[in-house]
Amino acid sequence: MKINIPNPMFKIRAAAAILKAAVIPSNLRFPGRALVFLDMVRAATSEMAADVGNGTKSDVLMTPVTWLQDAIIEAPIVALDPEGDPIEGSELIALLETPNPFYSLEVLLAGTTLSLAIDGNAYWIVNHGRGGEKLPAEILYAPHMNMEPEWPANDPKKFITHYEYATKGQPQLIRPFGIDADDENAGVPGNVEKGLSVIHFRKGIDPDNIRKGLSPLKGLLREIWTDDAAASFTAALLKNSGVPGVVISPTDSEVNMTPEEGDAAKAKIETQFGGTNRGKPIVMLGPTKVEQFGFSPAQMDLSALRNVSEERVTAALHIHAAVVGFGAGLQSSKVGATMESMVRQSWYSGVIPLQKIIAGEVTRTLAPALGAASAEFDNKGVQALRENEDLKAARIGRLYRDGVLTRADARSALNFETVDADNVYLSNLATTFIPQGQAAPPPSNGNGADPKGILARLQDPAESLTNLLKAHGFASPAAMLAQLGLVDPGEV
Structure with missing residues (x-):
């Protein structure tokens, strides 16, 4: 399943245009952080935010997030050339599979998924080496709570000039990926870290701060x-x-x-x-x-209260509550087929959109720098997205019977071997083909303009079977059998 833009060359041109436009002088002004009318922090809400913290200690939140983390690593990332074909031995994939000496791509994607799900923003720090502008050599995950995009308050024409990375001691200033630190139009501060850049993944756009993504859980603090x-x-x-x-x-x-x-x-x-x-x-x-x-177990039952939280959190993450084991969803999914459908739908609505965000940003940034036209997640091997074999066989068989697929196409789709004799369509002799724009012929005896019907001609000794078949376009009975795919054409 491809999740990138169909035309890879368009993606290359688009990425180049975006990186170029980031440093071209413009009269466009960008707003700062929004001042929302009556946006007063209530004491109760402030206490709730302090209790919840970054959300990683809340099981109602981390249970679906963990499911997303486990799901997204099922599909490998592949690099594509301008024709849309996978690149063997791609430098991009080599870097992603071993992003740094400390952890693997699976760990990198797990952190990225967590940040996108909880905060709507995820960050990678790219190490270019001491030269500053060399090819990317390492990728490290940066927690979303430690990274913040910055821009000069007195220059609204600058979108993002750098990122502030909060670490022990003095915060580090890091330039955006693809922005030249020496370009005067970019406005990058002179004290940014040399050899480092930031790739910013966003889930949509936050209207309160258009430089950041919008957390799907922003309204679910309570x-x-x-x-x-x-x-x-x-x-x-x-x-x-x-x-x-x-x-x-x-x-x-x-x-x-x-x-x-x-x-x-x-x-x-x-x-x-x-x-x-x-x-x-x-x-x-x-x-x-x-x-x-004391209290009886019935008096301590708060399941109805907790079900509301489970339903709303999983709905915000576009996951069915049942697939993560929440009681709110299990009550309505007693049948195995229903659960399979819910898992598949959770993939389409919850996992694949995250894949598109990650693959799209990798295509915009890392892919052109490492000789690839685009990147995508290859979902062909994902068990949850595989079609039921019985349903697939019934669908393919119907397309073959309707003359949409050849027998070779049908057998290949079901992983059966094919021969040259399978390159035939199943055709019904009783079917009449009418060219587009022409009127349908008047009803007849089934033999076109011939006043004799097929049955009458078969019963007439003067008419032979061979002549009858020739009248319908068949040179011989054997030719008819070959066209119907019942015998090998080479035997005719």
């Missing part, structure tokens, strides 16, 4: 926090008072216990009847009432 709070609440109940405890009190109203006596009785009961001593008999020395106190 839902993510709600799920985290529900999990913490249930855990606290189970730890403290969720499991039924007991209240032991004397039934005689005239009996009064001092706090010291109560603590001593509590300690004795916990020691003698708790832990491994559970279930042993107890003998009370006076009238005593023992009552259970």
